[in-house]
Amino acid sequence: MNIGIDLGGSHIAAGLVTNDGELLGKSTIPSSLGRSYEDLMADSAELCRKLLYDSGMNIGEIKSIGIGMPGAANNASGTVTCPSTLKFYNVPIREEFRKHLDFDVQIENDANCAALGESISGAARGSQTSVTITLGTGLGGGIIIDGKIFSGFNFAGSEMGHMVIVLGGNQCSCGRKGCWEAYSSATALVESAVRALEEEKNSEIYKLAGGDISKINGKLIFDAAKKCDPVAQKVLGQYVTYLAEGIANIINIIMPEVFVIGGGVGQQGDYLLNLLEPEVSKLVYDGGCPGTTLKTAELGNDAGIIGAAMLGR
Amino acid sequence: MNIGIDLGGSHIAAGLVTNDGELLGKSTIPSSLGRSYEDLMADSAELCRKLLYDSGMNIGEIKSIGIGMPGAANNASGTVTCPSTLKFYNVPIREEFRKHLDFDVQIENDANCAALGESISGAARGSQTSVTITLGTGLGGGIIIDGKIFSGFNFAGSEMGHMVIVLGGNQCSCGRKGCWEAYSSATALVESAVRALEEEKNSEIYKLAGGDISKINGKLIFDAAKKCDPVAQKVLGQYVTYLAEGIANIINIIMPEVFVIGGGVGQQGDYLLNLLEPEVSKLVYDGGCPGTTLKTAELGNDAGIIGAAMLGR
Numbered sequence: 001m002n003i004g005i006d007l008g009g010s011h012i013a014a015g016l017v018t019n020d021g022e023l024l025g026k027s028t029i030p031s032s033l034g035r036s037y038e039d040l041m042a043d044s045a046e047l048c049r050k051l052l053y054d055s056g057m058n059i060g061e062i063k064s065i066g067i068g069m070p071g072a073a074n075n076a077s078g079t080v081t082c083p084s085t086l087k088f089y090n091v092p093i094r095e096e097f098r099k100h101l102d103f104d105v106q107i108e109n110d111a112n113c114a115a116l117g118e119s120i121s122g123a124a125r126g127s128q129t130s131v132t133i134t135l136g137t138g139l140g141g142g143i144i145i146d147g148k149i150f151s152g153f154n155f156a157g158s159e160m161g162h163m164v165i166v167l168g169g170n171q172c173s174c175g176r177k178g179c180w181e182a183y184s185s186a187t188a189l190v191e192s193a194v195r196a197l198e199e200e201k202n203s204e205i206y207k208l209a210g211g212d213i214s215k216i217n218g219k220l221i222f223d224a225a226k227k228c229d230p231v232a233q234k235v236l237g238q239y240v241t242y243l244a245e246g247i248a249n250i251i252n253i254i255m256p257e258v259f260v261i262g263g264g265v266g267q268q269g270d271y272l273l274n275l276l277e278p279e280v281s282k283l284v285y286d287g288g289c290p291g292t293t294l295k296t297a298e299l300g301n302d303a304g305i306i307g308a309a310m311l312g313r
Numbered sequence: 314m315n316i317g318i319d320l321g322g323s324h325i326a327a328g329l330v331t332n333d334g335e336l337l338g339k340s341t342i343p344s345s346l347g348r349s350y351e352d353l354m355a356d357s358a359e360l361c362r363k364l365l366y367d368s369g370m371n372i373g374e375i376k377s378i379g380i381g382m383p384g385a386a387n388n389a390s391g392t393v394t395c396p397s398t399l400k401f402y403n404v405p406i407r408e409e410f411r412k413h414l415d416f417d418v419q420i421e422n423d424a425n426c427a428a429l430g431e432s433i434s435g436a437a438r439g440s441q442t443s444v445t446i447t448l449g450t451g452l453g454g455g456i457i458i459d460g461k462i463f464s465g466f467n468f469a470g471s472e473m474g475h476m477v478i479v480l481g482g483n484q485c486s487c488g489r490k491g492c493w494e495a496y497s498s499a500t501a502l503v504e505s506a507v508r509a510l511e512e513e514k515n516s517e518i519y520k521l522a523g524g525d526i527s528k529i530n531g532k533l534i535f536d537a538a539k540k541c542d543p544v545a546q547k548v549l550g551q552y553v554t555y556l557a558e559g560i561a562n563i564i565n566i567i568m569p570e571v572f573v574i575g576g577g578v579g580q581q582g583d584y585l586l587n588l589l590e591p592e593v594s595k596l597v598y599d600g601g602c603p604g605t606t607l608k609t610a611e612l613g614n615d616a617g618i619i620g621a622a623m624l625g626r
Contacts, residue, residue, distance in 0.1 A: 072602050129466045143566075145463065152442065152568020152569065153442045153605075154568060154602045154603055156568050157565070157566060157567055157568025158566060158568075159565040159568075159598045160565065160566050162565045163476070163562040163565060164478055164558050164561070164562055165477055166479070167478055167479045167482070176598075242480075245477050245480060248477070248489075249476040250566070251470075252470070252472040252473065253456075253470060253472065253563070253566060253567075254465060255464065255465020255471075257466035257467075285472045286469060289385050289468070290467055291467075
């Protein structure tokens with residue numbers, strides 16, 4: 001048995017995971033940005049103890065504990081650097097966790113954990129090489145090669161959301177202009193719908209949001225498009241074009257066996273894939289070879305917990 | 314001792330290479346596009362025999378023979394697919410070679426061989442993870458992970474020249490618009506200079522080409538820029554911007570320890586790096602981590618031979 005911990009900005013979630021990547025139970029506590037790594041590790045260890053207590057297990061029955069979190073996690077040194085969200089600079093996560101629970105935890109970036117989870121027991125199971133992207137507030141990604149996470153020589157790679165696809169285009173949070181994230185995150189989809197409604201309010205999107213533009217989210221735009229709303233279909237058509245260009249770029253570079261789309265947008269399943277597949281297949285430089293299979297994620301928010309639990313398997 | 318064969322469109326080159334990746338001698342014969350794989354393998358085997366004869370060695374002293382060529386080379390099955398230049402569809406290269414020389418050859422894509430060569434005894438030696446791009450007629454690339462070539466699940470990956478950086482931009486030979494290759498190959502650099510000269514002929518580029526626009530090549534544009542020619546400097550400045558955006562994209566995704574720039578443009582060495590480094594470092598999403606080192610290639614046209622020879626080491 002293993003424990004995976006997903007350390008996010010708004011909560012910490014931990015779960016008991018079998019050696020095959022099956023999640024047996026989980027527990028979540030609220031958290032918040034701006035807290036110290038000492039506090040976060042105390043809470044994480046406490047969550048582990050709660051999981052053990054609830055399941056009637058003891059720590060000796062646990063093979064591996066892993067923690068997934070934003071930023072560049074150096075599992076060799078046990079330290080994490082995350083200047084953007086957690087404001088951590090080279091903090092000793094492993095050492096700190098051990099002060100609360102005597103266990104040698106594995107650490108990894110959260111998007112990489114999600115990709116590992118999907119590759120072991122999710123949409124990419126059975127493949128050796130896969131890429132999983134998460135379309136949410138931002139666009140995160142993880143690369144699995146030969147069944148293992150690949151994140152570059154300094155654990156800071158697979159930032160594929162920060163691949164420019166429209167030179168000089170929309171401003172991205174990273175400082176560059178035209179990043180894939182600025183066009184294909186769920187945030188970008190919503191922003192695009194809001195812009196469209198400024199010109200044409202007579203749309204199912206506006207109705208579904210009860211006339212309150214601040215209530216628009218990705219799902220609502222898909223719902224409106226499924227009702228054949230022309231504004232939603234136009235917004236989604238443009239969104240899919242951008243998403244397809246970025247996916248084709250990544251396929252041309254990495255050529256994974258399976259490409260998994262996760263996050264809120266990925267929950268649209270076959271509806272999304274039916275829009276996306278014809279676009280991507282037009283763009284991929286496949287040289288006449290059998291190509292990458294596109295899938296939507298299967299593990300939802302649990303992918304990160306499962307992947308974290310599998311780090312030490 | 315090993316033999317590496319570089320099978321190109323205009324010639325076949327083969328070399329004797331030590332186990333450390335040192336090229337001891339090479340031999341080249343002219344070739345041409347449109348020839349059958351049977352003919353090319355007969356010539357390749359003949360070149361091997363010539364190398365052995367000239368060096369006074371026999372085949373029993375050879376540890377590995379590798380062939381690098383365009384397209385997707387499946388080393389597991391010994392077959393190659395290259396619809397674009399060689400017009401090969403799943404042809405049995407290994408089996409055919411054996412008809413002429415009783416040896417189990419390794420096969421690989423030529424850009425991947427160049428990347429392996431640079432990683433073993435060239436600019437990226439000593440690193441475990443590197444990317445090498447070749448800026449010539451097109452923009453080819455190879456990815457080395459843990460000292461080995463990575464080319465995706467079907468041997469068709471690392472086509473990084475076909476990453477779109479300017480959506481809807483310049484037409485690329487692959488059918489997409491705005492590929493990195495269409496902005497950062499040596500061909501694209503020359504085309505950009507030709508366009509600039511259409512507006513302003515009073516340029517050192519025009520003089521160095523003897524007034525004949527068809528004589529302009531990449532080196533000549535660099536030569537003019539070094540003489541402070543404003544047209545050349547403007548063309549080169551724009552070219553470096555595109556090159557830097559693509560390099561930053563690849564670094565954000567792969568995060569190699571070393572990024573090597575080869576081909577004719579790479580021969581500009583420090584002059585190129587001094588233009589490029591400030592641009593790339595502004596664009597990389599490094600999360601506060603130590604970043605990728607940019608270098609220019611050291612092995613020139615021999616990189617492919619050396620890499621091919623090292624496939625079976």
